Amino acid sequence: MEEYKAFQAKGSVTAEDVRAMMKDESFYARMRNYHRALLRSNISGSVQGNGDYRVSGTPLSFAGNNSNNLRGGQSQRCDGEIAQDSCKANPQDPHQSNSTAPACRDAQGIPLPVSYDYDTNFYQCRPLDVAATEPELKFADCNALKADATYGKYVNFCDNRFLASAGKSVGYLCLPDPNKNTTNVLVASPATGVITAWVNPDQSANLKRLDRCGFDIKTDVNGRPTRDGVWATQRGCVQREGYVTTTVQPYWSTTTETVKVCAVEAQDRAMNPYTGESCETARFNSDRSCGCGDKMRRCEITDVHTARVAAFNEEPLYITDAVVRNDEPYFNILTTRRSFVNGPLAEFYKQRQGVGVFSIKSPADAATLPAMTYANTTEWASYVRDSTHSGVLTTPAFLYRFPTQRARVNEFYEAFLCKHFAPAADANLPPPDDACNRENNLARRCGCNYCHATIEPTGAHWGRYAERSALFLSPEQFPRLDVKCRDCAINGDTSCGGECSQYVMQAFDGDGANSLGLLKTYLYRSADEEKNIEGGPQALVKRMMETGDLERCTVKRVWNEFLGRAMTAEEQRMYLQTLSQDFAKNNHSLKGLIEQVVMSDAYRRID
Template sequence: MRRCGVADTYANTYNERTDAFNMEPELIADSVVRNDEPYYNILTTRRSFVNGTLSEFYRERQGVGIFNVTAPAPLETVPAIAYNQPGTWQEYTRSAFHSGVLTTPSFLYRFPTQRARVNEFYEAFLCKTFVPSKDPLPPPEDPSHRDNNLARRAGCNYCHATIEPTGAHWGRFDERNSLFLSPERYPRFDPKCQTCALNGDTSCGGECGAYVMQAFDEDAANSLGMLKTYLYRTSSEEPNIEGGPALLVQRMMQTGDMERCTVKRIWNEFLGRAMTVQEQQLYLDSLSKNFASNHHSLKSLIETLVMTDAYRRID
């Protein structure tokens, strides 16, 4: 989370804020592990931390134009720490729309689009990557090649049929910044924006940047004045937007993929290599089930892993 070309007069302040933003998710994860809480609280907890740098940033409303960040909680609940105390961190509780490290400024800026956020979530917590299909494409004249909805476009739909609705879980978090688009300020539909769009005023006084303002296809024509994140979403996918990343974690917890991925990553960390196919057959399911039955305690997983024959054979 660094930015090139920042003027020297702002460099120190910018770097201090960058360092603080990057430290925040580490402290969230550290607190979960040290307290032996369910490991996936790192993805859902509202707990967070501020130091002097972030306290002043939030409480004094500084940094607009360098960092666009919605205050994570009512300002009176953000700990008041002097700016000259960057090493002093205090815990506090963020607003209800937050979800662990997945809504921290560090995560949202490092992965600036909904698609990037989905890709990182799948790779980091599900051990999955998106790989294009090897199936042949339809002929060039097929209209699906020109579909603006990537979940339907030929050559794109194989991955984006999953990426687009999953990315909607970050639909209330703006792209390329860390702003939360609250339902109160940004309703699903804004009649003023629709009126401007129908009259050809796509700027609408600068008030409708988050809304569909141009009819570049039939779906968009039927969605003028609608918040962009709802465009192309089906009725079954729209709850993802309001449920946020916490809903995504809740759903993924039901598949077993998160447990298996965590086991693989801890295995790699402790043995210095990935599981072999044979080791996956011997250990993956049992370690994953043990991890789940012990309330996703990372401490318990590590204790079980280091007792395996595979670990004890390390030279």
């Protein structure tokens, strides 16, 4: 209001006044908001952070779907009462025979179970209580039940389970769940004496038996031994490893206190020592031999995920801010290799964090990235990305927000060319039985071709960036044709060991049959269109710079931003060409364009 009154008293606003206002931080804040809306820079709903790579609690532990592979049950944690390397000192169920773990670790140092609980997906577990009405539960603890002549037969299924409200393990009697059709048919084995298993009289059923729980994780559900480097939890059992204590803090920690971590998560291996499979891919969280890595770098907590998403959202806005603030040619926002990181992003790239949650290749050699601590969330430092990058168009925020080649093309056309894809008003479709309707190539299919004849080859400019991720598919790692993938596809092996997800592995037409083993982005592309793949988004921007569409669209958007409405047809006739030409002549200065718009008669009329 004070600023308004000052200019009202002055009587007029000059170009010098406008330039002075464009040096104020409030102007740059407005431009950041303008670009946030233009780029729709928000990937909060685009990244699948479902929690399977997060640790929480004390001890720090996975507690997601991956716990099925590690411990035999979803959301199951390790045993926080037993130290892994003192696993024989304090067995959880001393009333049972063979209650002590035979070993704390295997020959490669991989943590083995130190305790077990019965899985409530199969068993009904009820607490022992001397005041209980059921006679089989009227015991103070499992030792008392064991000594009873009538109910001592259940001793192997008397389970000391950790009860959070009590802060310790208490006795539960776990018997096959009588409320489930799969378990209420099981009978005790042996029929007399101490029970060691529950057997289904119908041996054709899927669930044939449930044995008493133990420490074995090297036998599969069919009773066969697993191969080295593969572990199988016992059906009906949750088999927990213990915890370790360490003074090495997780990368997100700001304290120096000793940390308790589940023994599996505390490991730091680069690969499974038996199979050679990598621990640096998304599979690490279900491989018992991997762990979270040094300082828990492969894992995250909820606050870490939130901080990373926020940082990725801000990165393109720092790119645009630098261009506007330095009065560089505006379309540098689409081509510059300069970018910015804060602490969470610098650590993310340098320490190769976020495995399994984000699929992103470091945009520059780790040694060239600014050195910043994870906790430094508010300071941003610039650096130069490698030659594959192109302004905001290759930032994780853009690639995740617009996850397919078609979505990326659509956003580019809408945001920077002010064009929308729609068939012509007089477009016609052939009869339904026309072969054109069955064309797999959308650039040729009837009706679809009105838009996709442009979308498909233009999308190839992002062909080296994987869809639904921000991973750059380097030619060295992802060649145009992969012979192994081709041979697998020809032999009908469409998965090929999980190595060929980026390649054409099935044929749905003649072109597909001739493209087996080809990187998907090359499918249906002509020789000229393949140049788009190798040229990347930079080549697209360069081509569009020759049309004048980028300038005209920017004029329209700036007009809309500062006048609060779109250009009328008459205003386009009066101003659009002149403003666009002056914008180009003035080295594409956005500040210069804004100055012209706010000094125009239309702006001053405030109509």
